[in-house]
Amino acid sequence: MDGIERLMAERGAEMGSMFRGEEMCLAQLFLQSGCEYQSVSELGELGLVEFRDLNQNVNAFQRRYVSEIRRCDGMETTFGYLEQELRKAGMKVPDSSESPPAPLPKDALRIQEESEQLANELKEVSSNRQALRERLRELREYANILCGKPESESWRESADADPLIDPTVTSRSDLRISFMAGVIHPWRMNSFERLLWRACRGYLIVNFVEMSEPMEDLVTGESVTQIIFLISYWGEKIGEKIRKIANCFHCHVYPYAEDETVRLDTLKDLLVRIQDMQKVITVNIAML
Secondary structure: OOOOEEEOOOOHHHHOOOOOOOOOOOOOOOOOOOOHHHHHHHHHHHOOOEEEOOOOOOOHHHOOOHHHHHHHHHHHHHHHHHHHHHHHOOOOOOOOOOOOOOOOHHHHHHHHHHHHHHHHHHHHHHHHHHHHHHHHHHHHHHHHHHHOOOOHHHHHHOOOOOHHHOOOOOOOOOOOEEEEEEEEOHHHHHHHHHHHHHHHOOOEEEEEEEOOOOEEOOOOOOEEOOEEEEEEEEOHHHHHHHHHHHHHOOOEEEOOOOOHHHHHHHHHHHHHHHHHHHHHHHHHHHHO
């Protein structure tokens, strides 16, 4: 069979087992091109045969059965992905100590097509579910930001005498106070605050507060209590610097209206959207 010598048996030391007591023999088997698949399959299911490759110097892509081997590797990857998704969904995969018999070539093609179709459908559903979970996370973060009472309100009341807040100069874009709110990981908070002060030279006020509820990190799966920040700053250039720094620290930035009535209306809309999103995710999980 293309120069491959079948090692039907070998001595115990050469077979890698120190408990083998029976003497083995080295045999060479010649098969016709039409029955080699079933013959090798039957020999392999007996569990008494090992094969020796006499063409080790030949490139793997130049071998005759490279397409079949690639097909088997692809099927193994597909089944591994399906098993992983089943375990993520909390479904138990039955363990079998017996190896199933090798399918016929036509059955192998059918199994490959069906498994790939199922894997593609599952990938699409998982991708949609991941996008929904990411969107739900963003809505919950934004709702937590709007639920908290910012400390900048008390700062505004105590700064009425400041010329920057004088109504006569609020029309100037470089002196107008703007707000930026977002969420950052607690490990990055201190570095984020230091870099803001150094880059913006004090033309801002930053307030930090812990989020009221922990959220699951969709990448690591860990539950993390994020930090909410509210930044009051002057000038468009300062705002551009703050946005660039926030992007470098992987912050989730959300719009923050100055009018409290607008924030309350936005919060009510967010709560409704969160409920609808949770229902959609529940239906999506039930489909799996």
